[in-house]
Amino acid sequence: MGRLILRAAEEAGVPLTRDYNGAQQTGAARVQTTTFQGARWSANAAYLREARARPNLFLRTRSFVTRLVLEGVRARGVRYERGGHEHVAYATREVILSAGAVNSPAILMHSGIGPADHLQQLGIPVVQPLPVGHNLMDHTALIATSTTTNQSLAPSVAEIMLNPKSHVNYFKKRTGPLTSTGTFEAVSFHEIEGTSFHVPGWPDVEILYASVTPAPTAKTASLFRITRSTYDRMLRQLESKPIILSGIWRLRPKSRGRIYLLDRNTSTPPQIDLNAFSDPEDVEVVLDGVRTYQKILASPSFQKVGARLLDTPVPGCEQLLFDSDDYWRCAIRQFSLPIYHQCGTCKMGPPGDPTAVVTPELKVVGVERLRVVDASIMPLVTSGHLQFPSYMIGEKAADMIKQEHSK
């Protein structure tokens, strides 16, 4: 299906890009992954495995950090729970917090570093007032654009798994469908001029295409919090049909959410208020993405396989004329998913920036010996997926830390 999408995109006037992580992001391309020898290559595999034997590396798993150990505004270590007991780890030089965009701000707030009014409401003594947890961003994707075709565009998972050749190829030669990107085969990035944060060369919308044969069941849909009644009304008709699942993503949204604490108990999960589409511009940008997708669907290559947009209205939007702009505005608000690209909640900023939580060296403003190194420091979400930029934040921080401590 990947080839078909690239052909269709070209026919619709979308340029092809060979490497969307390179000089030209805008355009259509095959999906790239962090893969090595036919298998997904995680940060653990890429960085930690080969460092495991180092005498200066000590890893403690199954450990849950609850708070920082602070002496005034000086970080000394962390408190953590393991096996039902509380432990403390002290840092010789500095503490580096890398618990991700949800939990890094939570740990800071439990330690008294955060918005003063919020901490005071919870009875947490304020050590350093900072806008921790604000500026939450994610990529949110409209998924109401399922498309049926008159033929299967890719082998089904069952066909692949039941074919002994798939396994022989994977284990002996590291080739074949088991080394592929699964159902996600192609992606296209589009620029929409005039939108906030638009910079020529940086896309504002992403369309991710997956061939799914057969269509997802009610059980799979429930994993995405699609209710049974929505499934029955909208998606059940697709069962056993070959479909293209396309997600239309707003990249670099204007809307901002927030991570906050519900109480002082460190085992209560923090609250994620994404506040997606609170800024109407984000809705308009995705609407533009829908129209772009429809142009690609109208291409000769897609028409040859009978591509047809599912025209059963999204529940909650039935009163609006299907395919009108207002219908899509409603569908975008009703039938979009967060893509788990949360970031921005310990924002990096220059000196004097009242919205910054960390400095350009990733040091927590006003606190000594404490850095945050993860996706939470991004001032603005990237226009691509976050795994790789998160590795780069780690690499850059490692360089800065080595440079500083070797002085």
Ligand SMILES: Cc1cc2nc3c(=O)[nH]c(=O)nc-3n(C[C@H](O)[C@H](O)[C@H](O)COP(=O)(O)OP(=O)(O)OC[C@H]3O[C@@H](n4cnc5c(N)ncnc54)[C@H](O)[C@@H]3O)c2cc1C
């Ligand atoms: C389901 C899913 C699928 C994704 N797929 C993709 C993809 O295909 N491509 C892509 O580019 N991006 C993808 N992402 C996004 C990407 O994984 C994240 O943006 C990236 O991992 C962020 O890196 P991070 O270091 O900020 O946080 P994380 O990778 O979340 O690392 C934080 C670490 O801290 C640990 N931790 C958290 N709290 C505590 C605590 N209190 N004590 C001790 N340890 C703690 C966590 O266990 C975790 O290991 C996906 C995310 C999700 C959730």
